[in-house]
Amino acid sequence: MRRKGLASMAVQTVASTTGTVDLGPASGLSCRECGEVFALGPIFACELCFGPLEVKYAYDLPSATATFPTGSALRKQIENGPASIWRYAPLLPVPADVATKPNLNPGWTKLVQADNLARELGVERGRLFVKDDSGNPTHSFKDRVVAQALEAARAFGFTTLSCSSTGNLAGAVGAAAARAGFRSCVFIPHDLEQGKIVMAAVYGGELVGIEGTYDDVNRFCSELIGDPAGEGWGFVNVNLRPYYGEGSKTLAYEICEQLGWQLPDQIVIPIASGSQLTKIDKGLQELIKLGLVEDKPYKIFGAQAEGCSPVSAAFKAGHDVVRPQKPDTIAKSLAIGNPADGPYVLDICRRTGGAVEDVTDEQIVDAIKLLARTEGIFTETAGGTTLGVAKKLIEAGAIDPSLTTVVVNTGDGLKTLDAVAPTTGMTAVISPNLDSFREAGLA
Amino acid sequence: MRRKGLASMAVQTVASTTGTVDLGPASGLSCRECGEVFALGPIFACELCFGPLEVKYAYDLPSATATFPTGSALRKQIENGPASIWRYAPLLPVPADVATKPNLNPGWTKLVQADNLARELGVERGRLFVKDDSGNPTHSFKDRVVAQALEAARAFGFTTLSCSSTGNLAGAVGAAAARAGFRSCVFIPHDLEQGKIVMAAVYGGELVGIEGTYDDVNRFCSELIGDPAGEGWGFVNVNLRPYYGEGSKTLAYEICEQLGWQLPDQIVIPIASGSQLTKIDKGLQELIKLGLVEDKPYKIFGAQAEGCSPVSAAFKAGHDVVRPQKPDTIAKSLAIGNPADGPYVLDICRRTGGAVEDVTDEQIVDAIKLLARTEGIFTETAGGTTLGVAKKLIEAGAIDPSLTTVVVNTGDGLKTLDAVAPTTGMTAVISPNLDSFREAGLA
Structure with missing residues (x-):
């Protein structure tokens, strides 16, 4: 990936109808394919090569770290910030006073230490975590x-x-x-x-x-x-x-801060377009670069449903490109047959030593129920997919049960009740008396 | 309400099958009717008069405040605590290390400054807040x-x-x-x-x-x-x-801490059994007694659905007792026709200068939609009841629009979709082209 002219971007601004664009540390956009840079604006594809654009920051510049706070100073600033994604405003394309503007203040969701789940999956106690984004205002990431x-x-x-x-x-x-x-x-x-x-x-x-x-x-x-x-x-x-897309970086930031400013060893992330997985990796890299966490290897694993598994198929076949599929799965929020970020996902999972795997609809439902009965977290089909893949990879030995693993739960089971309804119901129906209770074997 | 023998309660304990009962500052139970005291245990009714029992604390004792932290020292201890109800462990019947035990860590939900809603209701900007308990792990209080x-x-x-x-x-x-x-x-x-x-x-x-x-x-x-x-x-x-029941006190604690350790002037609370309303009042009184907030008058308002309004009916009729009703309302989580704490609710609302009011099912649905379109919060029928009553009381002049008002939202709209479904749908259906878009008047 080339870098050109980024130094001049830092002072470049775009006039909008309301005046000068203030998106905090965001200094411009650059093409992920050819590296061409553009001023901040409502554009999403490179004018030269049609590649996707991504946000560049003042802190991306080698020279900028001299004035940009790093390490413990930045950590302290973040820890004193609000209990939402805005604690990371210095690392996001938002103005510094963003928390004062009317918005839903999402994020800073729970990282749940999942010891019951760990026991069932054969993971070492204290090593398995669920990042539970069902706690967001509308209950998804x-x-x-x-x-x-x-x-x-x-x-x-x-x-x-x-x-x-x-x-x-x-x-x-x-x-x-x-x-x-x-x-x-x-x-x-x-x-x-x-x-x-x-x-x-x-x-x-x-x-x-x-x-x-x-x-x-x-x-x-x-x-x-x-x-x-x-x-x-x-x-x-x-x-x-x-x-x-930059919003997904905050999942990486929160996970590391909640682990005590440490990188996880292994992280399992669902794949729809693939954007979330690539941005979590970007977020982890930024934390390393800014001295917020100590650099060490980590592995990223991607999760798909078998009924829509183009990236998993490409990973297993050793391909760099993704062949589109026609989705047919209960995990509808992951049912993107031609995921735009598929090739980037393949690159990240291979480069970090991770993998991409898929599970059947039945395994998705089983995983939803597993998480509910072990940790009291009711996830939607996307979360079932992610946990189902984590389970499969642990059983296959691809995920090391002695290392720290984070499973990302992106949504809420109340939104996909139909997925579990056919196999989830009352355990007994009895008359309102103790004899009936005993006959049902409940005593 | 009499107090007898409480001093001796502070050192009294009960042996359970697992050893000595440690419920932190809880020193015993006392009857809300006759004041008789009992040791901590799984009992709920007074042996003498069958009145309801409630938890008494070491900090209830006049002499205990000498050793129990109060005021700014206690505030600091709480502020350094976890982002859950366990930050208030010193005020709850739980052991001091409660946060280390496996539980869902509820609470510390958002207090949303509802300026859009305030504008629609004619309340002064910055004076109306929604305590949004849909952010809890299973999305209710x-x-x-x-x-x-x-x-x-x-x-x-x-x-x-x-x-x-x-x-x-x-x-x-x-x-x-x-x-x-x-x-x-x-x-x-x-x-x-x-x-x-x-x-x-x-x-x-x-x-x-x-x-x-x-x-x-x-x-x-x-x-x-x-x-x-x-x-x-x-x-x-x-x-x-x-x-x-003590869990509901944490709503009062959080509201005051989130207001900057201040009592609200007015607070609107739904009534099912009435327990929540009485415990919020108890929580506010404790904050005053412990010097966590400055003492000043506040008014408590209770909200019911017209189809199950025994407390509202008693309030309006000037009665001290509540005549049971057969519930018939869409607000099913409030549909208790013979609310156990009805008389206490009447006493609190009258004593503080508040009121109890009710709204129709149609007003409940309207209020659900009002909150969603002004603040992006999707509440269940109980929340619609509470906001509907708040609106009615503001219009009637019973709630002062120039003072701070908190509306308690106890649950999530995803759980009562049926209530709004008949009147909530697509605004238009069009063919996938610009002509159809323009014809629909959307441009």
Whole structure:
């Protein structure tokens, strides 16, 4: 990856309709493919090579570390910050006073030491942790990324927050927009389950059903961005995607801080587009570079459902590119058949000595129940996928049970009740008397 | 209320099967009616007058304040504590090392400054707050009370955690028991909605359907406590009720600490049994007595659904006692027709200058949507009831819009989707093209 002209980026700014762009330490965007740099703005693809853009920071510059706080000074600043992702504002594309602006203040969710689960999986006591993002305001990690996109939308003078979605993202955008005083307009396939429609619609924004598949919804959104009708619209996962993605770094920051400013040895992360996994790796690298944690090897493992396992298939076949699949799995929030960040995920998992693995729908349901009955955490199908893969990799010896392992739980079981309903019910039905109780063998 | 023999209680202990009972500052139980005192144990009714028992503390004693930390010293101790209810361990019936035991670590939920909502309700900016307990591990305030009951169960050597429930409590008990390594056995009416059964059953404990009404379930549980079959069973809301109830005090503690160690002027609380409201008042009184907040008047308001409004009816009629009602409301978690703490609630609301009010099911749904579209918080029907009543009281002039008001949101909208589903949906369905978008008037 080349670096050119980044020094001049540090002082470069873009005028938006509301004035100068202040996104804190963010100094510009750069292409992940060709390294070309761009000023901060609502753009997401390189003008030269169409590669994805990502945010560059003042602290990326070799010379900047002289003035940017590092190590224990930065640690102290973070520890004194708010109990939300904004404690890491110095490392994010947000203004320094971000916590004072109306937003949902996501993050700083629990890192649960999962000793019961460890016992069942044969992991050493005190070595297994679940990062439980169901504790976020709308109960998924999407609140983290949407909060970043919202700040970019503010900076660029947008007044409408939008996205295409089939679930968690719709609610996260609707809620964040409501709180921040933005209009929201979310696009979904018209035939979504009623429960998901309610969860997205209740925040009072526009919720537009598109007659077509999720791919049709996406295509329509791209069209809208290029049209005057889409002016002033921030699509969190399209034209604000470079900022949006940075929200996932906060998972890495929190995990390390909650481990006492240490890197985990092994971390298991679900793969949808693959963005979250790549950004967690980016976050870990930043912590090392800034002297917040001691450098040491860590392994990153990616988790997919068998019914949508293009990255896992490529990993096992030794391929560098990902062949698209047609998804068919209960893990709908991971059902992206052509994941944009697939090649980067493969690179990270191979480079760190990790792996990508997949599990069946049945194993996903089993893992949901395993986590609930051992730790009292009810996760959605994506979390079941991640834990199911962790279990499989521990059994296969790919994950070392004597080292620290973190399993990332990205969402809440209340949103995917249908997945466990057929096999989860009452253990007995009795008459209201002690004889009936004894006959049922419950005494 | 008389006080007798409390000094001797401070050194009194009860041997359980696991040894001496250590419940921290808890020194005994006393009858709320006749003042008789008892040693700590799994009892809930006075042997003399059958009045309800409540926990007494070392810091209740006039002489104890000399050794018990107060004021700024206690504030500092709390502020350095964990980000959960256990920061208040010195004020709760739990051992000092409670945070090291496996539990769900509930509490320390967000106090949201609700300026958008304030604007809509005509409240002065910066004066309206929502205490959002949907952020708890199983997304309701029940995690607070169950966590207390669990510590009492540990202290008394119980191995099974149990309760009767129609919703939130079942999940809270199932999850807490799983995490703590307890067996759980929860009793529900057999004809509960499937979604609620799944939410309770997923944690893997026994979930027993009782052929009968919720009253039949309750009667059966009382029978089981008196039978050898119920030996070693802690029913969180029956034989552990005095401890269980103390969990609600933490709402009062957190609200005041989050307001900068200040009492709110006005606080609106839902009424089911009425326990939560009385314990919040108790918590506020303790903060005053221990010098954690400055003493000043505050008003407590109780909220009920019109379809189950026995306390509101008694308040309006000027009665001291509550006439039972047959519940018929969408606010099922508040549908207790004969609330045990009704008379105490009436006393507190009258004494503080507050009120008890009720709203219709339609107003409950409107309030759920109002909170979602203004602050991005999706509450359940109980929260809709509380906000609906707050709105009604502001409009009636009973709540002063220039003073600080806290509205307590006890649960999560994902658990009562049915309440809003009929009136919450897509705003438009369009074909995936710009012409269709424009025709729908969305541009």
